[in-house]
Amino acid sequence: MALVKFNNSRNLAPVYTPFNDLFDTFFGEGIIGDKALIKVPAVNIAETDDKYEIDLAVPGLKKEDIKISIEENVLSVSAESKEEIKEENKKVSRREFNYSSFKRTFTLPEAANANSIEAKYVDGVLKIEVAKKEDAKIQAREINIV
Template sequence: MSLIKRDFPMLNNLTDFFDDDWLQTRFANDWTPAINVIENENNFEVEMAAPGMRKEDFHVTLENGILTISGTTEIENEENTRRYTRREFTTRSFTRSFTLPKNIDMDEMKAKYDDGILRLTIAKTEKETPDVKEVLID
C-alpha cells in the first residue's frame, strides 16, 4: 500500500471559505471566556476574563457542588457615512460549569466584576454543603 498525496484546488478554496474570520463572526454567537482556577489553603479563587460585559450580564449559581457561570451580552455597532448607515448586532453568550469539592462554604462565596475580570472567592469549610445558592455580583 502506498500513500498518495492528492491536491484538490476546489476543496482548498472551500476549506479557506469556512476558515475565514468573516464567516465565523457572522454566524457564531457563542464564546468561551478564559478562566483561571486557583486553590489556596482556605479558599478557591476563580477568575474569568470577560471584557465588555456588565455585572448584570452574568448569572452565577452553585448547586450540588457544581459552580455554573453563564452570561449574555449584546454588542451594537453603527457606522454612518454620507450614503448609507450600517448597523450590526452581535449577541455573545457562554456557560461554564465546574465541579467543586464538597468542603465549600456556600455562605462565604463572594463575586466581584471589575475591569473586565469576574472574580469569585469560594471559602473552604470542614462540613459538606450540597444546598443550592445563587451568588450576587458586586
C-alpha cells in the same frame, strides 16, 4: 501549560488543492468572522490554604449582565449581552447588532463551602472566591520530637 493556536495555512499542507479554499471558506474565518464566533471566557483556577479562587476574563460586560448560581455543588457562571446600534435621522443601509452569551459550569470539590461564595467584577475580570470547609483547611502545627 501553553496554548498554541494552530494555523492551517497552505504552506503547511503537503499538496495544495482548490478544496483547501473551499474548506477554509466553510470551516475557517471566511463565513464566520471574529464577531460571530461563540467565545467562552478564559478561566484561571487556584487553590490556597483556605479558599478556591476562580478568575474569568469577561471584558466588555457589565456586572448586571453576569449571573452566578449554584445548584447541587455545581457553580454556574453565565452572561448575556445584547447591544443594538441605532442611528436616528439617517437613511440606514446597514445596521449591526451585537449579541453574545456564554455559560461555564464548575463542579466544586467536597472541601468547598457552597454557603460561603463571594464574587466581584474588577477591570473585566470576574473574581469568585469559594471558601473551604473548616475541616478541609490545612492545619499547620509543630510536632515535637521525643
